[in-house]
Amino acid sequence: MKPNVFLDPRCLGAALLSLVILSLGCGAVSNPALQRARDDYDRARQDRELVRRAGVALDRARLTLDQAERVWTTENDVVETEHLAYIAEKRIEIARAIARRRMAADDIQQLNSRQ
Amino acid sequence: MRAIANSNRDLTQRQRKSLRVWIIPFLLSLFAFENIGCSSAKPPTGILSQAELDVRAASEARADELAPMDLQSAREKLEASKQAMAAKKYDDARRLAETAQVEAELAAAKAEAEITRRAADDLRRRLDPFRSENERATGLPSSPVSTKE
Numbered sequence: 001m002k003p004n005v006f007l008d009p010r011c012l013g014a015a016l017l018s019l020v021i022l023s024l025g026c027g028a029v030s031n032p033a034l035q036r037a038r039d040d041y042d043r044a045r046q047d048r049e050l051v052r053r054a055g056v057a058l059d060r061a062r063l064t065l066d067q068a069e070r071v072w073t074t075e076n077d078v079v080e081t082e083h084l085a086y087i088a089e090k091r092i093e094i095a096r097a098i099a100r101r102r103m104a105a106d107d108i109q110q111l112n113s114r115q
Numbered sequence: 116m117r118a119i120a121n122s123n124r125d126l127t128q129r130q131r132k133s134l135r136v137w138i139i140p141f142l143l144s145l146f147a148f149e150n151i152g153c154s155s156a157k158p159p160t161g162i163l164s165q166a167e168l169d170v171r172a173a174s175e176a177r178a179d180e181l182a183p184m185d186l187q188s189a190r191e192k193l194e195a196s197k198q199a200m201a202a203k204k205y206d207d208a209r210r211l212a213e214t215a216q217v218e219a220e221l222a223a224a225k226a227e228a229e230i231t232r233r234a235a236d237d238l239r240r241r242l243d244p245f246r247s248e249n250e251r252a253t254g255l256p257s258s259p260v261s262t263k264e
Contacts, residue, residue: 083210090217097224104231111238 031072034065037085037092041065044092053102054095061091156205162212163200166193169219178222181229189218 041061044050051058068084071077170189178186196211 079210083214087213087217090214090221094217094221094224097221097228101224101228101231104228104235107235108231108238111235111242115242 031078031081031085033082033085034068034072037065037068037088040089040092044095049103050095050099053099057091057095057098061088061095064088064091156209158200158205159196159209159212162209162216163193163196166196166212166215166219169216169223173219173223173226176223176226177230178219178226180226182222182225185218185222185225189215189222192218 041058044058044061064084065088068081068088071084072081166189170186170193173182173186173189192211192215196208196215199205199208199211
């Protein structure tokens with residue numbers, strides 16, 4: 001009778017080991033830098049003035065945040081995830097600065113219309 | 116019967132040997148595939164050039180004066196990126212160039228916001244006498260202009 005190699009314990013062990021190696025990066029372990037960036041983004045998103053005046057800049061931050069989350073869940077690459085989380089945080093700061101500039105520009109327009 | 120059993124045993128041992136011969140290259144290739152990203156980085160020349168332009172643009176937007184910390188940090192990252200590039204550490208060079216780029220953008224955005232805010236404040240100060248006169252005439256204060264950041 002031809003032996004079934006798939007029932008061989010050593011073969012099964014090797015297959016299981018390969019699965020464990022592959023799935024090591026797939027756990028739902030959180031990354032503090034990514035969590036901080038996500039919290040920062042959620043706070044920014046709740047600010048109506050910020051969304052109204054710098055929505056596109058905020059969307060760019062979200063795209064970077066999405067990319068960081070993808071890298072973290074699929075590759076578990078800590079260095080790249082933290083780098084992208086940092087970039088996302090800076091993009092949120094850029095959105096805040098753009099909102100401030102537009103608010104000041106609106107003030108100028110409003111003041112000029114009163115002259 | 117015994118001869119058949121012996122030939123079966125030989126066959127099983129041969130299969131196990133061939134399995135062992137295949138498992139090691141399989142695991143090695145699996146490891147290589149998982150780490151392929153670490154060795155396939157290309158020189159990030161485009162990102163580095165863009166970062167240089169962004170740092171210059173921030174400087175032209177008066178970030179030296181109005182957002183010095185952010186611009187200084189961007190310049191440091193740009194230099195570090197060039198050094199990493201020279202050392203052929205392309206992943207590090209790319210990350211540093213991207214960081215320099217976003218910090219330079221932030222410096223420029225902060226500088227522009229500050230310039231506009233100062234212009235609004237100047238205009239408000241110049242219009243103050245008119246506003247006071249208006250308030251006296253109507254008996255009502257004019258509607259406040261938002262200065263919230």
